[in-house]
Amino acid sequence: MSDATVPGRAMRRQVTVRFPGEQVRTTMTPRLADLSEEELLAVVVPLMRQNRRYAGELLGPGDDAAVVATSGAVVATTDTMLRGQDWRDDWSSGADVGHKLVAQNLADLAAMGAVGTGLLVTLAADPQTELAWVRDLAQGIGAACARWAVPVVGGDVCGAASGVVVVGATALGDLAGGAPVLRSGARAGDLLALAGGLGRSDAGLQLLAAGLSQRHPEAVAWHRRPEPPLAAGVDARRAGATSMIDISDGLLRDAHRVARASGVRLDLDRAALDVHAAYLRPALSDGDAWRAVLAGGEEHSLLASYPPEVALPTGWQVVGAVFEGDGVTVDGEPVAAAGWDHFRP
């Protein structure tokens, strides 16, 4: 959508002022407060939907609620991001935030073995937020949704206090009649397998914080726009994975959650994880690389357990095994459940 087609006062209110001897310039940056709610929706909904139709979407945005087809059950998850807490505007663009919002919600669905069927998006923002940022956010959401074939079916917009921007999403998913893969199904004797990498998002964040992002552009890109292995989640369910989790708060912390829910011990194989640390070592010290691999959040890879006789689907690598007991070990040695805590970062 070009600026020329943006409806509403935002455009009409732009003021052109000519000072003596100066170039013409536009003095007013369009902000949310310049648009009514309906004008804002007329801008962002098309950006989020990219003019696509989806078979399972029975009713999209514009009514009191959306309606999405299911195969007898709906899988649902929600995640929220706050400016200053979950992103910094100098490190991530609006489109990066939009991409990440979609990615992390769909990763939670994938961790159940589900595919996304619809997304509801919430924006609570300071009315002084620049419209350009919100358009960028919507474009990032729209591009990610188009890529993963999930329609934005609804949402909510509201004003917030000065400086506050909160974006949230609820993702709806479907299991095609299958059973969800829970955290609680790991059994002693199972293999432990990983789809995706480890520590890249955390390494990218460390490098951004140190002003050294050129040391590992791929890690920085992953921090900004993670690409969760969504198909691997569905494949795992079909192949008979006994447990699965999205690695959002760090490998050790999330592995502990599986261990506790399943009443087992998960043992990680350091040699199998070393490829992930090695990938980061050109940019980080060995210690920092291992900390990122073991405790880095927002990676959105998948950890699953499989019966030992199962042939692992494409993209899954064995990284350990399941034993009787409790907690998480690396090569049999206990480790703490270091990772991300939302109220005590």
Add this chain to the structure above:
Amino acid sequence: MSDATVPGRAMRRQVTVRFPGEQVRTTMTPRLADLSEEELLAVVVPLMRQNRRYAGELLGPGDDAAVVATSGAVVATTDTMLRGQDWRDDWSSGADVGHKLVAQNLADLAAMGAVGTGLLVTLAADPQTELAWVRDLAQGIGAACARWAVPVVGGDVCGAASGVVVVGATALGDLAGGAPVLRSGARAGDLLALAGGLGRSDAGLQLLAAGLSQRHPEAVAWHRRPEPPLAAGVDARRAGATSMIDISDGLLRDAHRVARASGVRLDLDRAALDVHAAYLRPALSDGDAWRAVLAGGEEHSLLASYPPEVALPTGWQVVGAVFEGDGVTVDGEPVAAAGWDHFRP
């Protein structure tokens, strides 16, 4: 759940200080920052769920996503509330906010003719938020969910900037195999009918702002804890309502939305609405009462159109009729679509 059973550091960190000659006193108020995320969830999830089981809930909180049974489609809506924008702590308790959050989301489902089957709850809060307030919020959510038989199946908690508290919910609903009632189905010749009252929430807010809440305690109570006519929405769908909307942004504004979506004119009958203004006149001037009736938000009553031959279900009152044309009229006279706008209150 009594305080004695609250886990975690919040309780352990309470400090008792005895000054010479003084009473024993507890100096530290537990705040979110005193609990880990898991400790917080151990407090609030039981309060929100009240130890109930629900048939349609296939998987509740604690995994990467929830799973809820459906009859072939899921209805989904989301609403967000912010401290200072959507409530004031001196006017509404945490439990009031929790009740309202559930009520307004379920009202959106009811406006499609759907019943709630699950709720996802988001809390983004300043870590210095008092735990007592969050417990109160969770109790309000839990009581409303128990009353309307909708389980909290999941959610998300995260930290926010100083002073910021955002609560959000996504409600999932079911149509029992029926078709949703849209905003777009009103036809010339239909009757226009209302389930519930008008203007009470806005009147209550006006009275709270004026320090005159004793003038109409029922209106103030409705502002704090609206009770949407949820069953009337399902009844309307079964009876063959052609269009329906939740009155959340004011009667005129929401009626305009139906008129525009349906390509018709809605005419409201002033005499039929007068009972609602009369209910407020003991506390408000006639003009303020009518403004509340016509433009007051957050009422969460339902407006629907019915073919003229339909026998209206219990609780529905005729308040007008549908004509060819566009816009909204009162006794045939045009009126503006005054009401609530989220970015320009």
